[in-house]
Amino acid sequence: MNTMKTAMLMAALTALFGGVGYLLGGGTGMLLALGFGVVTNVFAYWNSDRLALAAHHAVEVDDRTAPELVGMVRDLAARAGLPMPRVYLIDNPQPNAFATGRNPQNAAVAATTGILRILTYDELAGVMAHELAHVKNRDTLIMTISATVAGAIASLAQFGFLFGGRGSERPNPIVMIGTALIAPLAAGVIQMAISRSREYEADRIGAEICGQPLALASALAKIAGGVSHIPNEDAERHPATAPLFIINPLSGRGVDNLFSTHPATENRIAALQALAQQMGAGAPVNGHAGRGSFTSQATTSPWNKPRQGESRQGPWG
Template identity: 75%
Template structure:
């Protein structure tokens, strides 16, 4: 099913590339845009994970530089039956995380320093398990490719507005302005068509991987609260990558929340609470990432944690 969804998404985004090209440059513009769209599909397939990580200045870590985080991801990946993904840290105070990569063998998970500072060990485990669930469900290809192409559509529309045709070939400025405004929204709507059920599925599987639905529910609540208070400037500069994160990292200014790629956090928490009852997980299960009385596995907020 995910293969079909991926093909539909890529086809829709490629077609949108063509429509934008036609509105900005007529038939020749459409052909150029379609060619660019096909090339972008191929480029995004092979490079979108690196682009997403680079956009957020993620730094790869290992057992030496972040032993607790890497050890946690290794254990969770073993539970999920997955190869060990690469692990990255993002020096950003907003609590958040995402997964990327075209396949489980080429996957990576990234967490912000804010996530490690603000959440407990069990909550971090729930978040990492959610990201591994995306990898196991092969959602990461759809997430990274759609983010790359949606961002490219926005760039194409802006480029067309600034450098449209000359003389008689120049498109109607009203049409150009409408295209610049509406094309990115259309790309985001296409992302939304697939992404919302994906988050519920990853929540459920992630809770089963870590064995703690209530810890993941608590993590979602904390992250949502942090996002509301702490801006993520890299995400604001690259809004097409918002769908990658466990919680939409955008602050909600302007149009950010109108076309959110994520379900309401309250609904996700309610679904996890229902799952906890199904699993009998109201009490801490054996094998969870219990951390005693400490609120964070990385020490007090004054410490830099396992990234340095």
């Protein structure tokens, strides 16, 4: 099913490339845009994960630089039956995380420094399990390709508005302005159409991997609260990457909510609460995990415990 979704996504976005090219440059523009679209799809398949990580200045970490986080991801990947992904940290105060990569063998998970500061160990395990669920479902291929291609469509529309068409093939200025505005939104709608159901499924599978649906639900509530008042400037500069994140990083900016690629957080939390009842699992109480939980550690994460005389809040500091 995901293979079909990927093929449909690539076809729809490539067709949108052609439509933008036709509006901005006539028949010649359409052919050039279609060619560019095909090249972009191929490039995105092999390199979109690197572009997404670079757009957010992600830094790869290991057992030496972030032992707690890397160890957590390793244990969760083993539980999920997945190869160990690369692990990245993003120096950003907004709490958030995402996964990327064309397949489980070439996957990466990334977490912001902000998310490490506010979540407990079990909550963060739920978030990382959610991201590994995307890897397990091979959603990351869809997400990373759509992010790269949607961004390219926006760039093409803006470039065409400034430099597109000559002589008789140059379109009406109103058409050019409309295309420059509508094309990025159309690309976003395509992303949105295939994104929302993926989040519910990743929540469900992630909760099963970590064993604590309510810990993941608690994490979603905390992340949504942080996103609502902490801007993510890199995401604002690269809005096509928004669907990659566990919570829409643009959700604090008014009109972005109209084109959110994520379901409402309260609906996701309600689904996880229902799942917790089915599983008989709960969030940790008094430092003890519920049945089927990922960990029996206390609910405060080890990187939130500063050494004496320090304000350290993470394995990177």
